[in-house]
Amino acid sequence: MAASVKDSPNDISSNGKDTDGQWSLWEVFTQPGKGAPHEHAGSVHATDAEHALQNARDVYARRGEAVSIWVVPADVIVASAPGDAGPFFDPGNDKAYRHPQFYKVPRGVRVF
Amino acid sequence: MTQPTTVTADESALVAAFEARIAAGESIEPKDWMPERYRRQLIRMMSQHAHSEIVGMLPEGNWITRAPSLRRKMSLIAKVQDEAGHGLYIYCGTETLGVDRHELVEQLLDGRAKYSSIFNYPTLSWADMGVIGWFVDGAAIVNQTILAKASYGPYARAMVRICKEENFHKRQGYEICATLANGTPAQREMLQDAVNRFWWPSLMMFGPSDTDSPNSAELLKWRVKRKTNDELRQRFINLTVPQAAAIGVTLPDPDLKFNAETNNWDFGEIDWDEFFQVIGGNGPCNRERIAARQQAQDEGEWVRAAATAHASKQHRTVQAA
Numbered sequence: 001m002a003a004s005v006k007d008s009p010n011d012i013s014s015n016g017k018d019t020d021g022q023w024s025l026w027e028v029f030t031q032p033g034k035g036a037p038h039e040h041a042g043s044v045h046a047t048d049a050e051h052a053l054q055n056a057r058d059v060y061a062r063r064g065e066a067v068s069i070w071v072v073p074a075d076v077i078v079a080s081a082p083g084d085a086g087p088f089f090d091p092g093n094d095k096a097y098r099h100p101q102f103y104k105v106p107r108g109v110r111v112f
Numbered sequence: 113m114t115q116p117t118t119v120t121a122d123e124s125a126l127v128a129a130f131e132a133r134i135a136a137g138e139s140i141e142p143k144d145w146m147p148e149r150y151r152r153q154l155i156r157m158m159s160q161h162a163h164s165e166i167v168g169m170l171p172e173g174n175w176i177t178r179a180p181s182l183r184r185k186m187s188l189i190a191k192v193q194d195e196a197g198h199g200l201y202i203y204c205g206t207e208t209l210g211v212d213r214h215e216l217v218e219q220l221l222d223g224r225a226k227y228s229s230i231f232n233y234p235t236l237s238w239a240d241m242g243v244i245g246w247f248v249d250g251a252a253i254v255n256q257t258i259l260a261k262a263s264y265g266p267y268a269r270a271m272v273r274i275c276k277e278e279n280f281h282k283r284q285g286y287e288i289c290a291t292l293a294n295g296t297p298a299q300r301e302m303l304q305d306a307v308n309r310f311w312w313p314s315l316m317m318f319g320p321s322d323t324d325s326p327n328s329a330e331l332l333k334w335r336v337k338r339k340t341n342d343e344l345r346q347r348f349i350n351l352t353v354p355q356a357a358a359i360g361v362t363l364p365d366p367d368l369k370f371n372a373e374t375n376n377w378d379f380g381e382i383d384w385d386e387f388f389q390v391i392g393g394n395g396p397c398n399r400e401r402i403a404a405r406q407q408a409q410d411e412g413e414w415v416r417a418a419a420t421a422h423a424s425k426q427h428r429t430v431q432a433a
Contacts, residue, residue, distance in 0.1 A: 022212055022213065022214045023416075023419075023420070025207070041273075042200075042201055042204045042205070042269075042270070042273075043204045043207065044200070044204070045213065047419045047420050047422070047423030048423040048426060048427070050426075051419060051423065058197075059197050059200050059201070062193070062194070062197060063277075079143065081143065082141065082143050082144045082145075083145070
């Protein structure tokens with residue numbers, strides 16, 4: 001896992017800016033309709049969470065694209081590393097018994 | 113911006129694997145390994161694109177206060193706001209390559225970064241608002257529809273989002289043109305004049321012919337671009353000719369004629385000297401555009417300072433509680 005986690009966003013927003021004098025970066029997730037999952041839409045710069053939400057609304061939801069928005073400080077997101085994708089996800093690939101095709105059912109019976 | 117001068121064996125294996133992924137149609141994501149040159153090319157191309165959206169607000173912003181009706185004014189404000197949004201989508205995509213927006217904005221203001229040549233032409237009449245929506249946004253749709261399949265995931269996704277909104281821009285522009293075309297002789301003349309001024313600069317938007325485009329081959333190889341400048345330009349012309357005929361305006365090119373063999377509209381010689389003059393900073397409005405961006409940056413400083421001060425105050429209140 002090559003993700004770096006810096007200080008918590010609360011430390012950053014003590015002056016609303018990160019180290020290079022720019023407002024900190026927030027990742028934006030929008031939910032297109034009730035019942036749908038939130039999906040990554042992009043990012044915004046903002047001084048704090050409320051500001052990030054307002055900016056996200058103005059940038060990513062001008063035409064009713066969202067019924068809900070999450071904003072997350074970009075540097076608290078921990079992500080898997082692309083280079084590790086093979087071994088990291090490997091345990092999921094060698095267990096055929098996790099798939100319905102693994103199981104035999106009597107001929108002619110509709111299971112679903 | 114250091115370029116490795118020698119390529120190690122490890123690096124060439126990585127490049128081969130990277131190019132194999134591109135050839136297989138895979139999308140490259142921010143944390144994936146990529147050649148430094150791919151990253152640099154993307155930063156250059158995406159930031160130019162983002163700057164174009166931002167500078168593109170200026171020629172149209174010029175007419176907001178003089179829109180002929182409330183309906184037109186509302187549409188124009190919404191369109192200009194969308195252009196700001198498009199700039200932000202692409203800046204956000206560019207930042208995933210490890211460069212920050214602050215730096216990109218500085219490059220625009222100090223003249224290191226380029227933006228689309230079309231925005232260095234003045235908007236002299238209301239008809240220009242129609243023709244810009246029709247030609248300039250029309251050309252942008254042709255270009256961006258293909259970029260939506262670009263190999264870099266964040267760029268492609270920003271394009272998908274933008275393309276959905278550009279159709280509104282083009283239709284509002286074409287509606288203005290169609291209305292003027294049905295208007296008084298003076299209105300028709302104003303429309304034809306705008307078409308005459310914007311046709312050739314719109315064709316230049318696709319960039320130099322591929323034989324003279326220094327970046328095309330590499331961008332095509334890495335599937336940042338999927339079609340050549342000339343192919344996109346031809347597609348735009350083929351789409352636009354019948355739209356012009358439908359509203360009875362003449363495109364200012366005596367050599368424009370249908371070629372039944374190729375199914376394309378053949379067209380006359382583009383004045384590339386003009387294009388290179390405008391790109392080189394000597395177009396009619398280059399200095400004015402950058403001065404307006406600099407003024408916006410300076411005059412917005414107190415808003416940014418206020419937002420920062422507000423956030424600090426909120427933070428202190430929370431800590432004290």
